Amino acid sequence: MGDYVICATAGNGAIRAYAATTSELVQHAREIHHTSPVASAALGRMLTAAAMMGTMLKGESDLLTLQIRCLGPLKGIVVSGDCHGRVKGYVFNPGVDIPEKYPGKLDVGGAIGEGYLSVIKDIGLKEPYAGRIQLVSGEIAEDLTYYFAQSEQTPSSVGLGVLVDTNTSIRQAGGFIIQLMPEATEEMISKLEQRLNTIPYMTDLLDMGKTPEDVLEMILGDMDLHILDKITPSYYCNCSRERVSKALISIGKEELEKMIREDHKANLHCHFCGKEYDFTEEELKALLEAAK
Ligand SMILES: [Zn+2]
Structure with missing residues (x-):
């Protein structure tokens, strides 16, 4: 399965949803930066988020940047994305090596520690839009969930995952973002909460062979789900x-x-x-x- 991002709506437009599989571009990033497994996971989660959030941009030349500055041994991450799903990024300390949280679970939150997440959107205005939050857990998905609620006043659920193989290559990477618009009803909200509480980790879903479409179907299948767009993201640097x-x-x-x-x-x-x-x-x- 090659990388792709799907954008969808559900609940008569009251829910916006995005899902992505990104193992190829995360593998590409790992080869460029020679990241350790935990650094690959952190960078991969951020790149996956940027690939989905980039598609939320409206303009051809709009640019999204996500930055983490942190006290943990990873020190920081910078990624950027555009509306075509082109992403790039790096971590400050690619060689960081810390014990697993528990067997088979990389400790991204431990590598990041306390710090800040900034989201900068350059949409061609004089001043770019910038929102900043204090990190909640450093696990990135939770931090972005908090960012969307705090800075964009959009209740959201973010899932991100990178599965690193024993040979340190990227076995799976992907994620989803589900957002509630103001029209969302109480019934939709409680149904969604229920589904999100019971859904397996994104990496487990991908490893079971589930596609981004399957994942959205599992969460929103009976809520009038419509897939609107499918984009092929890539790792792309425009330096010259x-x-x-x-x-x-x-x-x-x-x-x-x-x-x-x-x-x-x-x-x-x-x-x-x-x-x-x-x-x-x-x-x-x-x-x-x-x-x-
Ligand atoms: Zn470059």
């Missing part, structure tokens, strides 16, 4: 030599002069995809001219 050059120019004349004087060259690498960009002294001098 031109963008890196612009970033170098933006650090300013003095910094550039110092770089030329002391290092005679610059090697930069993209945090998101690991691509290396080398600049010779001559090239730096040209950038310095542009900075003036």
Whole structure:
């Protein structure tokens, strides 16, 4: 099953639902960043959330960024996504290694610890929208649930999961987001709560061979479920030599002069995809001219 995200409605439009399977893009991220199992799980959950939340954006060039800054050994995570399901991300400490919570359960909450989650939406306005919450558990799905309730006033249920195989490759990854619109009735809410309390973990569902459609069917099957859209997400980085050059120019004349004087060259690498960009002294001098 290749990666995909489905967007759906139920309850006559009073419920919005998203579900995703993302093991290929999470595996891709693991190969770029050489993440430990618990770091793969944390990054994979965030990338899966970004792939679904990206589809909530309206505009072609809108960009969503999710950031965690935390006191745990993982230190932090940054991911971004767009409306096409293109995502990228990195963790601050990819090698973090801590004991499992219990056998077979990676301790993502322990790797993250206390901290903050920020959601930034650049939708082409002068100032991007930004919401920030204190982490509830560091398990990411619970934190996003709290974020949606607090910052967006949208009661939501978020499930995210990454199953890392014994050889450290990504065996399963996926998630769902169910959101209640103001029109939702008490009856819908209690039915939903019941289902969500009894549904197995997302990774277990995927491992049993369930598809994102099956998962939404299990939760919303008798509530007038309509699948509206299906998107293929991917790990995609839009860095380029031109963008890196612009970033170098933006650090300013003095910094550039110092770089030329002391290092005679610059090697930069993209945090998101690991691509290396080398600049010779001559090239730096040209950038310095542009900075003036
Ligand atoms: Zn890149």
